[in-house]
Amino acid sequence: MKKLPRILQIIWMLIAVVSIFQVFSIFNSDVEDKTSGYLFGLVALFALMRYFVLRRRQFLLKKKNGDFD
Numbered sequence: 769m770k771k772l773p774r775i776l777q778i779i780w781m782l783i784a785v786v787s788i789f790q791v792f793s794i795f796n797s798d799v800e801d802k803t804s805g806y807l808f809g810l811v812a813l814f815a816l817m818r819y820f821v822l823r824r825r826q827f828l829l830k831k832k833n834g835d836f837d
Contacts, residue, residue, distance in 0.1 A: 773826055780819040787812035 787808045794805035830836060 773822060777819055777822045777826075780815045780822065784812050784815035784819060787815060 790808040791805050791812060794802060794808065
C-alpha cells in the first residue's frame with residue numbers, strides 16, 4: 769500500500785506520454801479533422817498536472833515526516 773502513490777505517478781506519466789505521442793501523430797497526419805488531437809492534448813495536460821500534484825504531495829509528506837537522507 770505504501771507504493772500506491774508512486775504507482776499512480778507512473779501511470780499518470782505514461783498516460784501523458786502516450787497522449788503527447790498521439791497529439792504529434794494526429795497533427796502530422798493528413799487527417800482534416802484535428803479535434804481528437806486537441807482532446808489528446810487536454811488529456812496530456814491533465815495527466816501532467818495530476819503527476820506533478822502527486823509528486824508535490826509526496827514531497828510535502830516526506831518533508832513533514834523528516835524522511836530525507
